[in-house]
Amino acid sequence: MEPDLTLADLPADRVPAVVALCRRALDLPEDAAEADAVVDTLWTRAAADRTVVAFGAYAGDELVGVLIGSLSARDPRVGHVDLLAVDPARRRRGVGRALLAGAERRLAELGAAEVLLAGNPPYYAWPGIDVRYTPAVCLAMALGYRQEDTAWNMTADLSYDGSPALRTTEPAERRLAGQGVVVRRAEPADLPALAEFARSTFGGLWHAELAGSVGREGAGCHLAERDGELLGFAAWGSSRPSWFGPMGTAPAAEGSGIGGVLLRRCLADQRDAGVAAAQIGWVGPVPFYSGSAGARIERVFFLYRRTL
Known part of the structure; x- marks a missing residue:
């Protein structure tokens, strides 16, 4: 030193x-x-x-x-x-x-x-x-320190109007509406139900990340529901304005197209906020994000641990 x-x-x-x-x-x-x-x-x-x-x-x-x-x-x-x-x-x-x-x-x-x-x-x-x-x-x-894991982000390009990440969600939303599914922006009053849905369905700390997205400037969240029952959510800006996540869809709604709609709604918000390249952080389902938004793996992280 x-x-x-x-x-x-x-x-x-x-x-x-x-x-x-x-x-x-x-x-x-x-x-x-x-x-x-x-x-x-x-x-x-x-x-x-x-x-x-x-x-x-x-x-x-x-x-x-x-x-x-x-x-x-x-x-x-x-x-x-x-x-x-x-x-x-x-x-x-x-x-x-x-x-x-x-x-x-x-x-x-x-x-x-x-x-x-x-x-x-x-x-x-x-x-x-x-x-x-x-x-x-x-x-x-x-x-x-010993490396114990590797994680990665995917990047969604929001810099031009024809980007796959900015494809319109209107046809999919009309189809979902025909099935009784409402997709809308989450409001602060939705947070208790969103937090309980995240805790009971996925565990972990997504409920706390949602609290950093709903109702905060430079952040946002969208949800899908049917007859008052939550089917999924997607959020952005909890940790950083350019980062997307968390996102979750109820097991019963998987394959319905809800996830892609929620994802691209958030990415459109980020584009409107001036973000040119959204980071989908700590990615799990790579094929989903690639197919739904044309995202690509870009940032790679090493995770380290040391016993004191």
Whole structure:
């Protein structure tokens, strides 16, 4: 570590400085462009629901590195590193190593027995380390983290009117209406029913992600129902404006075309919000997204774990 480097907890009033650092330090343009949303999701919003740690690395009075971590929403014995960013001018000088070591100590003090370099739903900006952030991959390997999984995003091109992702949903919606299915935008009053549907049908933490999409500026959700019974939902913007998800269709409605309609409704919203390329995050059913929106696998992430 550089001799003039010090680590300190970050107070909430340093948010603007952290955002400015991330805009410089996140090498991928799509990440740098959403630095404000990333910091807000991982630090401000997450801290309202769970234990979050935030460290700054300082060279004198200059903020040259930042780390945001948290305890798992599912298991408090697991800690997560949600963001690690180092000023490009200070790389390869031990800043990232010092920040990660500091986070491990703090998370251990809070009861964590292991640390994941992986997203901590419902507040996450990436599933893991994008393979194009090669220095971060090298740091994880050097510190004894083991790769335990791989995840990927798919990209839906929203930059031109003829994109498969922007195909009209009107014919499919008319067909569904003939079957008694109503497709509409979700409103805040729908959130309790949506949350219960997500919990009971899919488990996990999608209900919390929906709370970050319904009724929030720069986010949205659409649902399908018949006679008041929910059949599916699709949401966007919970973690970042350009990211789509979560999405779920009731098992009884699979194959009905509801999923494709809900997906493209959300993508149209994102296009209207100025998004040129939507990220379908942490993808499971690759063929569905390829067929319904012409999406392609693009971002690949390594997920790491280390026992403390």
